[in-house]
Amino acid sequence: MATMTAEEILSIEERYPQVFRRPLYKRFAPLFLFIGILTYLVYVLWFFSLPQVLRESHWERLPLFLTQWISYDLQPEFRLDQPEITPKYPRFSALGENPNPDWVIRNRDGTFTVLIDGPAKSVTFDKAQATIVANGQTVPVSLTSGKPVISGPMPDWITAHDDEVVAKMGFVGEVRVTVDRVKVRKRFLGWANFVFDTRSPFFGKSTGEVISLIVSGPELKPGTSNLTLAGDNIWNNAQWQHGDVWTKLLQTIVMAFLGTLLGGIVAFPLAFFAARNITPSGVLSQVLKRFFDFMRSVDMLIWALFFTRAFGPGPLAGSAAIFFTEIGTLGKTYSEALENIDDKPREGVLSTGANGLLVQRYGVMPEVIPVFISQTLYQWESNTRGATIIGAVGAGGIGLKLWEAMRTNSNWANVFYMVLLILLVVFIFDNISNFLRRRLSRTIHDYNRLQAEQG
Amino acid sequence: MADAWRRQTSLRRFYTVLGVGLLLAAMFASMWFADEANAGHFFDRLPHILDFLSWLVPKDWNDVWRALFDIASPHDTGTQEYNFPLGRIFVWGGFYIPEYFELMLTTVNVALVSTFIGFVFAVPFSFIAARNLTPHPALRLIVKRFMELLRAFPEIVIAGLFAAIVSIGPIAAIIAIGLHSIGALGKLFYEINENIDMRAEEGLRAVGANWFERVRFADLPQVLPNFMSYTLLRVEINVRASTIIGAVGGGGIGEELKLSISRGFGAKTLALVLLLFTTIFIIDQFSAWLRRKLVGEQAFMMGA
Numbered sequence: 003m004a005t006m007t008a009e010e011i012l013s014i015e016e017r018y019p020q021v022f023r024r025p026l027y028k029r030f031a032p033l034f035l036f037i038g039i040l041t042y043l044v045y046v047l048w049f050f051s052l053p054q055v056l057r058e059s060h061w062e063r064l065p066l067f068l069t070q071w072i073s074y075d076l077q078p079e080f081r082l083d084q085p086e087i088t089p090k091y092p093r094f095s096a097l098g099e100n101p102n103p104d105w106v107i108r109n110r111d112g113t114f115t116v117l118i119d120g121p122a123k124s125v126t127f128d129k130a131q132a133t134i135v136a137n138g139q140t141v142p143v144s145l146t147s148g149k150p151v152i153s154g155p156m157p158d159w160i161t162a163h164d165d166e167v168v169a170k171m172g173f174v175g176e177v178r179v180t181v182d183r184v185k186v187r188k189r190f191l192g193w194a195n196f197v198f199d200t201r202s203p204f205f206g207k208s209t210g211e212v213i214s215l216i217v218s219g220p221e222l223k224p225g226t227s228n229l230t231l232a233g234d235n236i237w238n239n240a241q242w243q244h245g246d247v248w249t250k251l252l253q254t255i256v257m258a259f260l261g262t263l264l265g266g267i268v269a270f271p272l273a274f275f276a277a278r279n280i281t282p283s284g285v286l287s288q289v290l291k292r293f294f295d296f297m298r299s300v301d302m303l304i305w306a307l308f309f310t311r312a313f314g315p316g317p318l319a320g321s322a323a324i325f326f327t328e329i330g331t332l333g334k335t336y337s338e339a340l341e342n343i344d345d346k347p348r349e350g351v352l353s354t355g356a357n358g359l360l361v362q363r364y365g366v367m368p369e370v371i372p373v374f375i376s377q378t379l380y381q382w383e384s385n386t387r388g389a390t391i392i393g394a395v396g397a398g399g400i401g402l403k404l405w406e407a408m409r410t411n412s413n414w415a416n417v418f419y420m421v422l423l424i425l426l427v428v429f430i431f432d433n434i435s436n437f438l439r440r441r442l443s444r445t446i447h448d449y450n451r452l453q454a455e456q457g
Numbered sequence: 458m459a460d461a462w463r464r465q466t467s468l469r470r471f472y473t474v475l476g477v478g479l480l481l482a483a484m485f486a487s488m489w490f491a492d493e494a495n496a497g498h499f500f501d502r503l504p505h506i507l508d509f510l511s512w513l514v515p516k517d518w519n520d521v522w523r524a525l526f527d528i529a530s531p532h533d534t535g536t537q538e539y540n541f542p543l544g545r546i547f548v549w550g551g552f553y554i555p556e557y558f559e560l561m562l563t564t565v566n567v568a569l570v571s572t573f574i575g576f577v578f579a580v581p582f583s584f585i586a587a588r589n590l591t592p593h594p595a596l597r598l599i600v601k602r603f604m605e606l607l608r609a610f611p612e613i614v615i616a617g618l619f620a621a622i623v624s625i626g627p628i629a630a631i632i633a634i635g636l637h638s639i640g641a642l643g644k645l646f647y648e649i650n651e652n653i654d655m656r657a658e659e660g661l662r663a664v665g666a667n668w669f670e671r672v673r674f675a676d677l678p679q680v681l682p683n684f685m686s687y688t689l690l691r692v693e694i695n696v697r698a699s700t701i702i703g704a705v706g707g708g709g710i711g712e713e714l715k716l717s718i719s720r721g722f723g724a725k726t727l728a729l730v731l732l733l734f735t736t737i738f739i740i741d742q743f744s745a746w747l748r749r750k751l752v753g754e755q756a757f758m759m760g761a
Contacts, residue, residue, distance in 0.1 A: 039573070046570050049563075050627055059623035067618060253494055256487040263484055299738045303701045303711060304730055307718045311509045313502050316495030321487075391613050391698075394705040395715060398494065401613060405705055408617035421614050428609045 067411070069173065071418035074194040075187050078106060080114060082129050082145070083182040087114060096241075098200030105188065116186045119174040125186065132179045134160070134169045143167050145181045193415055195241055202235040242419065247403065251423055253317040254399035255431075258385040261324025265332050266378045269294075272329075273336030274362060280340055291337065297330030302388065306397040317398035324385050324392075331381060339373045340366070372442045379435040386431050390424060400424065512721045520724035525732060527555040530724075538722045557710065557732050563627055564709035565736065567702075568695035571631050575638025576688050579604075582639070583646030584672050590650055590658070592668050601647075607640030616702050630707030634698050638691055645687045646680070653679045682751045689744040689751075696740055700733065 015022045047053070074096055078089045091101045105117040113128040123136040132143045132150075137159060144151045150167045152160070161168045169177040178185040198204045203222040204212050216228045223231050237245040275281045276290035305323035313319045343366060351365035393401020404420050407413040492499050515521060516532065523530045523541050533539040544556025554562075582600050584590050591597035616633035623629055657675035666674070703711025710733055717725040 042569075043573075046566055049566055050570075050631075052628070055623055055626075055628050061622060063622050064618075067621065249494070253491070256491050260484065260487045260491060263480070295738065295741075296734075299734050299741065300730070301697050301700055301733060301737060303697070303704055304714070304733065307704075307715060308509070311718060312497075312506050313499070314496030316497070317491040318495035318497075318499060321491050387609070387611075390611050391701050391705075394613055395701070398491075404611070404613060405617065408614065408621075411621050417614060417617075421611060424611050425606075425609050432609075 067414050069189070070412075070414040072193075072415070073173075073189050073191050074415060075175065075189040076103070077185065077187045078116070079186075080127070080184045081182065082127075082184065087112075087129070089114070094200075096194035096200070098205055114184075116177075116184075116188070118171055118177070118186065118188050123171045123174060125169075125177045125179075125184065127179070127184050132184060134167075134177055134179070136169060136171050141169070143179055145179070149181060150179050193242075193419070195239070197239070198232075198235050199240045199242075201240065204232055204235060242416065247400065247420060247423065250393075250398075250400040250403050251420075251427065253320075254389045254393060254401070254424075255386065255427060257317050257320040257324060257393075257397070257399055258382060258389040260321040261389075262328050262332075262378060262382040262385050264321075264325045265328025265381075266374075268325075268329050269333035269336050270374070272333050273340055274366075276333060276337040277340035279343070279345070280362070280366070290333070294330045294333040294337070297326055298334065299330075300326075302327045302392055303395065306392040306395055310396045315396040315398060315402075320389060320392055320397035320399055323397055324389065328381060328385070332378060335377045336370075336374055339370050339377070343369050376439045376442050379439055383432055383435045387428055513723045513726060515724040515727065517724075521727045521731065524724045524728035525555065525557060527553065527557075537720070538725070557713070557729060560708075560710040560713055561732055561736055564699050564703055564711065565696060565740075567627050567630050567634065567699040567707070567709060568692060571634035571638055571699070572688060572692050572695050574631070574635035575642045575691060576684075578639045579642035579646050580684065582643045583650055584676065586643065586647040587650035589653075589655060590672065590676060600643075604640045604643040607636050608644060609640075610637070612637050612698065612702060613705060616705070616707055620706060625706050626708045627703075630699055630702040630709070633702060633707075634695055637698070638695060641694075642687060642691055646684055649680050649683045649687075650676065686748045686752045689748050693737075693741050693744050696737060 076091070076095060076097060078091050078101075080087050080089055089101075089106055091097060095101065097103060107115040107117070109115055109126075111128075113126055115124060115126040117124045118136075121135070122138075125135070126133045127145075130144070130146050132145060134141045134143065137157065139157050141157065141160060142153055144153060149165050150162070152162060152167065156162065159170055161170075165180055167179045169179075171177070173189060175186065175188040177187075195205070198207075198212075204215070207215070212232065215222070216232055219228055222228055226234075239245075272290055272294075275283075276287050276294065278284070278287050281287045302323055305326045306319060309319035309322040313322065347369060348361055348365035351361045356364070389399055390401045390404070393399035393403075394405040396402060400420060400423075404417060407416045407420065488499075517530075520530050520532065520539070522528070527541050527545045529542045530539045533541070545553040546556065546559050547553045582604060585592065585600045586597050586604065588597070612633045615636055616629050619629035619632045620626075623632075653676060657679065658671055661671045661675045699707065699709060700711040700714075703709035704715040706712065710729060714726070714729045714733065717729055
C-alpha cells in the first residue's frame, strides 16, 4: 500500500479525534476477546482430553472405510492341509452359491494361480511353495519347513510375521500365506449385486439376457411373469434392501412434510393472537409468546423420545416431534412477521366498517401470506435434513437404518447408498423450495413496486 | 374490463382451491402412510397418550432436585433409578460437580467448539465464494460446491464414521457438527459478502492493496457484526444438534436422556429435561440479546 507521511497521519488524527482516542475497553476489546477465546480453547483441549483421544485414534481406518464406500472385496481361502486344494469362499459372498471366478486358475500341474490384478499382481502356489508376484518382483515363499520362509531379498511391500507372510498390493488387495492356508483378498471397484442378489434367478446374467428373459423368456418361477419376478427380486434384494431403504426414505420425507405443515396450520391462527399489534389482549400475547418459546426450547430430541414412547417407534412419532417443535418456531416467526406489517391497509379496511375477521382477511393476510409461505418452505427444507437424524433415536425414517448400517462398520457401501439418496432428496427439495420462494419474493417485489408507483 | 377482472379472479380462486386441495390430499395421504408404518397406531394409542406421563410423575417430587444435584435419595434401594450420588464428579475435596451439569457442559462445549471450527473455516471460504470478492471464479465454484456438500451431508454419517476412528464420544460429534457448520455458516456469510458496499474495497484497490489487505481492511469490518450475529444463531442450533448427536452415541446429556427415558426413570428424566430446557432457554435469550446489540432489529428478520 502507498505510505502516508507523518503530517498527513497527524492531520487525520486531529480531524477525527473520536476514532483515535477511544475508551480503553473499546480499544482493547478485540485483544481481550482473542485472549478469552484462546484460554477457552486450551480449557477445551483439557476438557475433552484431546491429545489422548488423538493418540488412541485409528486414522489408518479412514482410507480403508472410504474405499469400502465404493468398492467390495472377495476373500477366497485355500486350505493346504487337505488332501486336495480347493478354494473356499465365505458364506453369503458376492459370488453366490457356485463361485467359479475366472481370476482363480487351476493349472495343469496341480498348482493354483490367483490373479489379483492380472498376472502382474498374482500368487501361484501348491502345498510346498507359494510365489507372490507384484511390483515387478517375484518372491518365492517356501512352505515345507513348518513356517513360511522367504528365500532371497525381501521387498518392503511384504511383511513376514512368525507364522504368516503378508503381501500388501495396495487398493487391489492382499495375500496372506501360512503353511496350511493361502488367503487372498481381491478388491473390486463398484457395488456388488446392486440389482439382483445371489438368490435371484436373474443373478449373474448380463443386461441383455435379463431383458430378453423379461420380454420373451419362459417363466422362471411358474405362475408369475418374469417382469413381476424381476421387480420383486430387485425390491427385496437381500444385501441392498432397496424396498426397505426407499420406504424409510419416504417416511423421512413424510415426517418433515407432515410436521411442518401441521405446525404451520396450528401456528397460523395462534400467531394473530400473539402479535402485539393485532391481539386485543396483551396478556394473551405474552402467554402465547412464552408458549412458543417453550415448544422451541423443549428440544426436538425430547419430543422425539417422548412420542416414540407414546406412539411406539415409527414416522408418527417423528412427525409429532417435528410438529410440536414447528408450532414454536413457526408461531414465533409468523407473529414477528405480523408485528412488522404496514398498518395502512388495515386502517383502510377498518374505515369501511368491516368486522374484525374481514380486517384480518383483506387488510393483513395479503401482506403476510407470501412471507408465511416462504418461512414455512424454509423450515420444511431444514426439517427434511433434520428428520434424518431424529430417526436414529427411533422416531422413524431412514435415520435408524443408516445408524444400524454404520454400527457394524462393515456395511459402508450401504451407508454410502443411503447417503447418496439423502443428498439427492435434499438437493431436489432445496431446489423446489428455492424455486417457490423465488416466485414468492417476486410477488412481494411486484407488490412493493405497485405500492411505490401508486404513491 | 369488469368481465376480464372477474375471469381473472375466478381463475386465481380456482388455482388457490386446487393448490389447497392438493396440499390437503397430500397431507391426509401422508398421515395415513405415517400411521400405517408406525409401530403403534394413532387412534389406538390416543386414549393412552397420557399414560406415559404416569411413569414420569415421580413418587416424591423432591427427587427431581436430588437427581439434579446428586443428593442421596431416601428411596434409594440400590437400583439405577435412585443412585443419584454415584455420578458425583469430585473436583476439590468434598466439592463436586453434579453429573448432569457435567454432561450439559460437555454438550455445550461440543456446540461451542464446533461453532468455532465452523467460523474459522467459513470466514475465508465465504470471501472466496462471494461473487464480488473472489480471487478466481474457478476457485469460487469449487469452494461453493464443497460447502454445499458439507451442508447437505447427513451429520449422523460423519459422526458414525469418526466414531469408528477416534472412538465413540464427543470428539466425533465435534467433527460432525463442525463440518456441517462450515457449510451452513459459509453459505450465510458469502450471501452477506455479496451485498456489501464496494466503495471501501475500490478505495483500497486504488492504493494497490492486495487481496488479503482488501479483505482485511475493506470487507471484514463491514461484515463482521453480521457474521457474529449468524454465528450466535448457529450456537443455538448447534446446542440442539449436539444434544441429538449425543443421543445416538456422541456422549453428553442427550445420551443420558435417551437412556433415562427408555428405562422409564421419572425423576431422572424430569431433572434432565429441566436442565436441558433451562440451558437452551438461557442460551437462546442471551444470544438474542447479544445479536440485538450487535446488529439491531435486523437480526430478527428472517430471509423473506
